[in-house]
Amino acid sequence: MSITEGVSIDLTIVWAFIIAFAVLVYVVLDGFDLGIGMLFALEPGKSERDVMMNSVAPVWDGNETWLILGGGGLFAAFPLAYALILPALYVPIILMLLALIFRGVAFEFRWRARAWKRGWDICFIWGSGLAAFSQGIALGALLQGIAIDEAGRRYAGGWWDWLTPFTITVGVALMIGYALLGASWLVMKTTGTLQGRMRRVALRAAAGTIVFIGIVSLWTPFLQEGYYHRWFTGWGIGVAILVGLSVLGIGAFLARSLAPGRGDRAPFFLALALFVLCFGGLGVSMYPYIIPTEITIWEAAAPRASQIFMLVGALILVPIILAYTGYAYWVFRGKVTPDTGYH
Amino acid sequence: MDASAPPDAILLARIQFAFTVSFHFLFPAFTIGLASYLAVLNGLWLRTGQPHYLELFRYWVKIFALAFAMGVVSGLVMSYQFGTNWSVFSDRAGPVIGGPMAYEVLSAFFLEAGFLGIMLFGRDRVGPGLHMAACVMVAVGTAFSAFWILSVNSWMHTPAGFTIDPDTKQFLPVDYWQIIFNPSFPYRFVHTVTAAYLTTAFIVGGVGAYHLLRDRAAGRESSNATRTMFSMAMWMAVLVAPVQIVVGDLHGLNTLEHQPQKVMAMEGHYESYPEGQAPLYLFGLPNDEAQRLDYAVGIPGASSLILGHRFDAPIEGLDTIPDDEQPPVAIVFWSFRIMVAIGLLMLGLGVWALIARIRRRLYAIPSLHRAAVVMGPSGLIAVLAGWITTEVGRQPYTVYNLLRTSDSAAPLDAPAVAASLIAFVVVYFAVFGAGTWYILRLMSHEPGPSESRLAGIADGPIRTAGITPAQEEQARSRKRED
Numbered sequence: 001m002s003i004t005e006g007v008s009i010d011l012t013i014v015w016a017f018i019i020a021f022a023v024l025v026y027v028v029l030d031g032f033d034l035g036i037g038m039l040f041a042l043e044p045g046k047s048e049r050d051v052m053m054n055s056v057a058p059v060w061d062g063n064e065t066w067l068i069l070g071g072g073g074l075f076a077a078f079p080l081a082y083a084l085i086l087p088a089l090y091v092p093i094i095l096m097l098l099a100l101i102f103r104g105v106a107f108e109f110r111w112r113a114r115a116w117k118r119g120w121d122i123c124f125i126w127g128s129g130l131a132a133f134s135q136g137i138a139l140g141a142l143l144q145g146i147a148i149d150e151a152g153r154r155y156a157g158g159w160w161d162w163l164t165p166f167t168i169t170v171g172v173a174l175m176i177g178y179a180l181l182g183a184s185w186l187v188m189k190t191t192g193t194l195q196g197r198m199r200r201v202a203l204r205a206a207a208g209t210i211v212f213i214g215i216v217s218l219w220t221p222f223l224q225e226g227y228y229h230r231w232f233t234g235w236g237i238g239v240a241i242l243v244g245l246s247v248l249g250i251g252a253f254l255a256r257s258l259a260p261g262r263g264d265r266a267p268f269f270l271a272l273a274l275f276v277l278c279f280g281g282l283g284v285s286m287y288p289y290i291i292p293t294e295i296t297i298w299e300a301a302a303p304r305a306s307q308i309f310m311l312v313g314a315l316i317l318v319p320i321i322l323a324y325t326g327y328a329y330w331v332f333r334g335k336v337t338p339d340t341g342y343h
Numbered sequence: 344m345d346a347s348a349p350p351d352a353i354l355l356a357r358i359q360f361a362f363t364v365s366f367h368f369l370f371p372a373f374t375i376g377l378a379s380y381l382a383v384l385n386g387l388w389l390r391t392g393q394p395h396y397l398e399l400f401r402y403w404v405k406i407f408a409l410a411f412a413m414g415v416v417s418g419l420v421m422s423y424q425f426g427t428n429w430s431v432f433s434d435r436a437g438p439v440i441g442g443p444m445a446y447e448v449l450s451a452f453f454l455e456a457g458f459l460g461i462m463l464f465g466r467d468r469v470g471p472g473l474h475m476a477a478c479v480m481v482a483v484g485t486a487f488s489a490f491w492i493l494s495v496n497s498w499m500h501t502p503a504g505f506t507i508d509p510d511t512k513q514f515l516p517v518d519y520w521q522i523i524f525n526p527s528f529p530y531r532f533v534h535t536v537t538a539a540y541l542t543t544a545f546i547v548g549g550v551g552a553y554h555l556l557r558d559r560a561a562g563r564e565s566s567n568a569t570r571t572m573f574s575m576a577m578w579m580a581v582l583v584a585p586v587q588i589v590v591g592d593l594h595g596l597n598t599l600e601h602q603p604q605k606v607m608a609m610e611g612h613y614e615s616y617p618e619g620q621a622p623l624y625l626f627g628l629p630n631d632e633a634q635r636l637d638y639a640v641g642i643p644g645a646s647s648l649i650l651g652h653r654f655d656a657p658i659e660g661l662d663t664i665p666d667d668e669q670p671p672v673a674i675v676f677w678s679f680r681i682m683v684a685i686g687l688l689m690l691g692l693g694v695w696a697l698i699a700r701i702r703r704r705l706y707a708i709p710s711l712h713r714a715a716v717v718m719g720p721s722g723l724i725a726v727l728a729g730w731i732t733t734e735v736g737r738q739p740y741t742v743y744n745l746l747r748t749s750d751s752a753a754p755l756d757a758p759a760v761a762a763s764l765i766a767f768v769v770v771y772f773a774v775f776g777a778g779t780w781y782i783l784r785l786m787s788h789e790p791g792p793s794e795s796r797l798a799g800i801a802d803g804p805i806r807t808a809g810i811t812p813a814q815e816e817q818a819r820s821r822k823r824e825d
Contacts, residue, residue, distance in 0.1 A: 059460055061415060061456040062453065062460070064456070065448065068422050069448045073448070075444065075445075076441025076444060079436075082425075083433045083434035086423065087427060087430045090755060094763045097419060098770050101417070101419075101770060102770075102774065104415060104419075105416060105777075105778060107412060108409045108781075109777060112409065112784070112785070153434060153511070154430075303513075303515050305519075306438045306442050306516050310441075310445050313446050317453075324453075328457050328460050331461060331465055331468050
């Protein structure tokens with residue numbers, strides 16, 4: 001450890017980036033899984049559903065692991081934030097976990113069930129939808145602020161504080177955004193009529209996503225004064241205009257790429273770009289707070305010894321994880337056929 | 344600062360944690376061993392080319408996928424329970440245990456999840472060598488996971504390598520080597536992983552025995568696969584059960600050194616034996632009110648012999664411990680006895696099978712097979728009983744002697760905790776009940792050549808057999824892509 005002690009980099013910022021990175025990777029990866037789950041509702045045919053599920057079956061488990069890293073990493077690197085946020089978001093978090101149970105087991109159970117296969121499909125749809133909705137609610141609740149006691153170490157609000165029109169709006173926004181990711185993923189992974197339908201679904205979801213990005217972006221600055229100052233004064237105005245134009249620009253490319261006969265891959269990566277951009281905007285809003293505008297990342301940070309211990313592991317292991325995760329995606333590249341699987 | 348949640352909310356949070364973690368652990372207890380078993384089966388198949396190894400692999404990999412999925416989703420719940428229901432504990436202990444838990448995610452969960460897809464779906468995509476490597480990675484991942492999470496759990500039993508911040512009251516890391524390899528960790532790790540192997544062995548053996556009995560009743564020859572899995576399981580039983588008993592004894596002595604109250608409760612020793620000759624109670628009804636063991640039946644001096652290795656070794660009892668630092672004795676006393684009894688029965692079955700094997704009658708003794716069927720789920724019961732012993736025995740603390748359970752809970756109202764508890768109970772019984780049903784249904788058909796329906800295209804050695812048009816098309820379209 002003595003080698004790293006001389007380094008003057010602020011490890012708290014490094015860890016904030018690592019956690020943010022984990023959450024972003026989770027959102028885009030499990031985002032398309034959950035989106036596909038919701039799109040099950042539009043595709044009642046057996047072979048279409050088999051294809052849709054098999055397009056993510058080999059990778060969903062790894063995708064969900066980023067959520068554990070987000071939660072576990074927050075616990076490790078910012079234990080105070082973990083201890084304040086989770087009780088505050090008690091209901092949406094529990095709902096998300098229960099929803100993810102139904103969603104996760106449906107991957108295996110629907111191949112084993114006889115009479116109840118449709119039942120597990122319904123669990124897959126509702127589990128995916130509810131998980132997406134709860135995640136959006138959790139994000140919205142964090143943005144609108146969490147009540148904390150004077151000592152700054154305990155959640156001081158009630159257990160329904162998270163439920164407001166704003167949080168519901170963010171929940172719906174995330175559902176539509178995930179549907180966009182899912183549909184554009186399927187454009188990439190499938191062929192024929194299913195792919196054609198998914199192009200049309202993705203186009204509608206893209207329009208919805210951009211409308212909701214607009215609503216949430218215009219609403220957020222009025223939630224707390226800090227956000228307003230950041231976006232609507234000084235250099236913030238410039239950034240706001242730039243981000244807004246970028247969203248519209250990506251949206252235009254996305255719409256064009258979804259026209260019949262265009263390439264299969266561009267829509268998914270453009271949808272990803274949209275998410276990355278929004279995530280960046282979120283970072284601009286929140287920094288330097290981990291709980292706006294009560295607790296900064298430095299107030300919540302674990303001590304330096306903990307940060308160093310974990311950083312060694314993260315610097316070695318995260319690239320390895322990215323390498324073999326990339327390899328797994330490479331192994332299962334290309335179009336999916338209905339009979340892929342070990343079942 | 345009033346740090347305590349209302350008492351009924353704390354009780355509900357404890358019930359919730361006990362419920363969700365017990366349910367969760369059933370799956371890893373099975374899949375830790377099964378992952379290794381699958382890697383061994385796949386290795387034997389690649390090395391020998393004997394089809395029954397591949398049949399067994401295909402048979403158990405389906406069961407593994409179900410159990411693993413249930414372990415993943417119930418494990419996700421655990422990683423958030425710390426924050427939702429035990430936020431004060433998380434704030435205080437996070438700087439110390441958060442690191443090892445993050446290492447579990449980074450070194451174990453990603454490894455398992457990343458290679459599970461290749462293990463399940465990738466045999467014909469990556470070739471036998473890399474597929475084997477994926478099987479090994481999944482098995483290694485489960486072992487890494489056990490390493491880190493048991494290190495964290497052990498630290499809560501025997502905290503080491505930390506200081507306490509006077510302002511925030513957080514535990515701060517001083518020496519990670521001491522934190523990870525805290526005094527009870529090596530014992531708990533070996534004991535738990537060995538338990539997982541035994542659990543898997545008895546499930547595999549139970550399924551094998553069930554099919555031996557069914558085949559005998561139907562008057563047909565059992566498949567090679569059935570015989571092989573029963574035989575392998577019984578080897579595990581006779582080799583690993585005695586090791587486990589020795590390891591368990593060592594773990595007990597370690598507990599005596601660091602958590603004497605727990606051993607007192609396990610033994611039912613309310614009173615001290617300063618002159619030695621402490622009895623080993625086989626039966627009794629712990630009475631915490633009166634601080635005595637009612638209707639006790641014991642072997643004189645045996646406890647002194649086991650714990651102190653001498654008949655006259657003095658043994659302290661719960662009379663040396665203040666009432667508010669004692670664990671609830673009855674639960675610890677009985678769960679410990681259940682675990683030990685099952686361990687001895689496992690050894691008995693292993694020895695019985697060994698004798699039958701030496702006499703070349705391993706597949707011919709129905710009473711042995713019936714006993715193996717009955718013992719099939721015994722590992723799961725023993726594992727739960729063992730965890731109840733150690734976790735209840737740590738009470739009333741979450742971090743032993745330093746942080747009380749009552750001071751660890753999140754500031755939640757009882758209705759919130761009660762509602763989520765009810766939701767977890769309903770969902771777990773419904774979902775995991777269905778999953779267990781599917782597993783049992785998979786187990787109810789005998790492994791055999793039908794498992795290898797994809798073997799024709801998937802695996803080198805028997806390439807000519809049974810290619811269906813669909814698979815041919817699949818193989819061709821893959822070739823086009825490349």
